[in-house]
Amino acid sequence: MKRLRLFFSPHTMVLYALSTMMAMTMAGFLTSTPVDAATSMLPAHSMHVTHLAPHIFKVHGRGNNSKADNVDQLTYNGGPVMHSSVTYAIFWEPPTLQDGSSTQVSSTYNSILQNYFGDIGGSGVYAIATQYHDTTGTIANNSTFGGAWTDTSAYPASQCSDSATPQDCMTDAQIQDEVTKALAANNWTSGRTHMFFVFTSTNEGSCFDSGSSSCAFTQYCAYHSFYSDNNNQPIIYANMPYTGTNLSACGVSSSPNNDFDADSTINVTSHEHMEAVTDPQLNAWYDSQGNEIGDKCAWNFGVLTLDNNAANVQWNSHFYLVQQEWSNAISGCALSYSVPQPSGVVYAGANDGSVFALNTNNGTLLWHYKTGGAVISSPIVVHNTVFVGSKDHFVYAFNASTGALLWRTRTGNAVYSSPQVVNGTLFVGSVDGFFYALNSSTGAVRWRFNAGGSISTTPAIANNVAYLSSSNGLLFALNTSRGSVLWRSLVRGSVFSSPTVVNNIVYVGGSNGFVYAFNDGNGRLIWHFSAGRAMWQTATVANNIVYIGSSNGFFYALDALKGTQKWRYHTNGSIGSQATVDNGVVYVGSYDHNLYALNATNGGLIWRYQTGGHILSTAAIASGVIYFGSDDHNLYALNETTSLLSWHYLAGGPVESSPAVVLP
Secondary structure, eight states, rough: OOOOOOOOOOOOOOOOOSSSSSSEEEEEEESSSBBOOOTTTOOOOOEEEEEOSSSSEETSSOOOOOOGGGGSEEEEEEEOSSSEEEEEEEEOSSSSSTSSBOOOOOHHHHHHHHHHHSSSSTTTHHHGGOOOOOOEEEESOOOOEEEEEEOOOOOOOSSSSOSSTTSEEEEEEHHHHHHHHHHHHTOOOOTTEEEEEEEEOTTTTEEETOOOOSSSSSEEEEEEEEEOTSSOOOHHHHHEEOOGGGGGOOOOOOOTSSSSHHHHHHHHHHHHHHHHOOOTTTSSSTTSSSSOTGGGGGTOOOOOBBBTTTTEEETEEEEOOOOOEEEEETTTEESSOOOOOOSEEEEETTTSEEEEEEEETTTEEEEEEHHHHHHHOOOOTTEEEEEOTTTTTTEEEETTTTOHHHHHEEOOOOOOSEEEETTTTEEEETSSSSSEEEETTTTTEEEEOOSSOOSSOOOOTTTTTEEEOTTEEEEEETHHHHHHEEHHHHHHSSOSOOOEEEEEEEEOOOSSSEEEETTTTTEEEEEEOOOOSOOOOOOOOTTTTTEEEESSSEEEEEETTOEEEEEEEEOOOOEEEOOEEETTTEEEEBSSSSEEEEETTTEEEEEEEEEEEEOOOOOOOETTTEEEEESSSSSEEEEETOOEEEEEEEESSOOOSSOOOOOO
């Protein structure tokens, strides 16, 4: 095989548009990244593009990458990302092509490409990927070079007809065979953090299939895709035709390494690498038109200021010319990204067992922990510790900054109750019928009380008294230091409404359709109000008004001292959440998928926001933003005044847990 050095003068760079290998499909609601605030009422399900593998990097002039292509952000579609990447270079360089002509690569081609793989990890360009994530964590700025292998065995018989290289063409299946061969020859390991680049020699073409539907140098410069091994593990790979075959289609305008072939392939390699990191199985991050992180900025290099204006980045003393990548943080193309410090953190759980922390600025994932059961319990944060219960029978304590598990304590059954922490003691109920008092630092049990019925409600703690309700229809007042009973009162029917204590009155709803008000000192009934249907939800008291919803779809405002009705508002479903009151507005969720904003004085509708599922999560409000979860798997952040969507995070299951927000 003869090596040659090729040079190419700068040429006009043409922007390109989205790939034609896309198909429209109906799918679930998207994204966990910032969303254009103009889309304040996104539908529960939206029409969007899904990929057909492989995903191509189009040649110059195959589109225009117009402003219309970049009107929306990359959105999350539920698939995995590469949390880190180990890259491998397969240089497939036999002596001849299928037609018998000699193969050629430039003399520094392989070494320059290997330099790139060693330099990209920790770079500013790779840092752009760190703002993207999946349901188990965020991408780290961590990429290492796993090794290179040169294969001199012959190319297989041509099975396609590329107009650029008509007699010398391989299909995607043949590229996959070469990857499989390389893994076996080198004992390389596949998986979600490993990626294999197949570099072929000059004048060797490729098409997706024998039908030559899309081919190198006419439709694409390269592509990335994946297939599965015998253990159903993904093998992530890229087909990298030799750009020097047609530099007018796939070349760059300058050569910082004095090798246009290598420098052009590095740009293409960077494009495929970043796309695979953020969308390895073609179901993670792309926009509504199917554009991935590299597509939205293809052939966009910014200003060349390095190496006598031949390069735009320098990594480990090496100069490169690489395209910019799309940054959701700035809604544009960039060569670097700095992780912003969160102005606050929102904590919540989901029914897939996850507990997660999000940046209040943009909904990006800060940390994630997977418990063994659904997390319906609402987290609380005290002294940089997150406390929450799980259906797996445990109460958990996490470091609020890192998500590290501090301790967990087992109960006898599911913990749906939200913990309360007062003076170093954590109080929580369990479906096992016991009410627990735990050391909040260690999780050790201080005492427990048998309520005689399951406890799924959250206790109220006031003046060294714990008030708790049980499914057996009893409301208890316990001494917090010993767990002894101070009084108990009968609430007819099961009680799944948590008690609320305000101004020496305990308010609670019953499954018999009544709202009750008891004296907090002796448990004597002050008043009761009949709504006619079960009152599952917890009362919220503000400005001497009790706000509470019913399973009949009515939301009530009652006089806190008399129990008389002031107003009511009817939704089209059972009231799913406890109300939140702020600045004269009441916010409450319904089974009809809507979050309602009502005038606190007269019940008039101010606005409503529709999601794709029931809303059982109680809203949290901080700095003019309202946070709440939905059974459509999303946690939402809305402008409190306008209802405009700031962002939403797609969790791994329904979000019935009520979020907790901590600001600096």
